[in-house]
Amino acid sequence: MKILIATTNIGKIKEFQEILNQKKIFEIFTLNDLKINEDVEETGNTFEENAQIKATFYNQLSRMPTISEDSGLAIDSLNGEPGIYSARYGGVNLSDNDRVELVLKKMSKIPIEERSARFISVICGVGFGSNTLFSRGELEGSISSSKQGSNGFGYDPIFSPIGDNATLATKEIDEKNKISHRRKSIEIFLNKLIKDKIV
Numbered sequence: 001m002k003i004l005i006a007t008t009n010i011g012k013i014k015e016f017q018e019i020l021n022q023k024k025i026f027e028i029f030t031l032n033d034l035k036i037n038e039d040v041e042e043t044g045n046t047f048e049e050n051a052q053i054k055a056t057f058y059n060q061l062s063r064m065p066t067i068s069e070d071s072g073l074a075i076d077s078l079n080g081e082p083g084i085y086s087a088r089y090g091g092v093n094l095s096d097n098d099r100v101e102l103v104l105k106k107m108s109k110i111p112i113e114e115r116s117a118r119f120i121s122v123i124c125g126v127g128f129g130s131n132t133l134f135s136r137g138e139l140e141g142s143i144s145s146s147k148q149g150s151n152g153f154g155y156d157p158i159f160s161p162i163g164d165n166a167t168l169a170t171k172e173i174d175e176k177n178k179i180s181h182r183r184k185s186i187e188i189f190l191n192k193l194i195k196d197k198i199v
């Protein structure tokens, strides 16, 4: 089955490809492959709403079954921030590294036992049968007091999974993909496709 992974985030694309290629069910296309340059504003108030906005928009443009993901980091001591604003936290002109520094600064006085956080991944599929499909995966962990590692993307250098002293950015992609929020949401999504006899 040919599907579109509707994101331009290179880190996400790599992880989707690594996880989905193991299943050998899909021929994966990206927005770049289809030369789609249009952008859509994420005006929703939840991960689900934003994922659906993106999946619907790019399914209409591509006419291909489309998977879109809205994901982010929710930090308890910052009242769930950056949440749905993870990709644009602190302003659209900041780099991933600037955002990591911003979080470390905001949390500089927060003690170790109050640094709990989770990554959230919500997938929306449009064009797989007549229903819009959703799945959600979460990874519990905590925010470290300094950056560690250079793999991955986004907030990986300051996020350690629960029971692990090392951040996600110290792990190889296949190690991260065994436990990640994205892995969980993809597995749940695939199980829905199998249950509904779509694949």
Ligand code: IMP
Binding pocket: 009, 069, 070, 071, 072, 073, 084, 086, 087, 119, 152, 153, 154, 155, 156, 180, 182
């Ligand atoms: P969006 O889903 O494209 O709106 O962006 C999600 C943002 O959340 C990314 O740009 C990252 O900043 C952050 N994020 C989501 N998943 C991860 C992850 O696996 N590692 C690190 N940061 C992530």
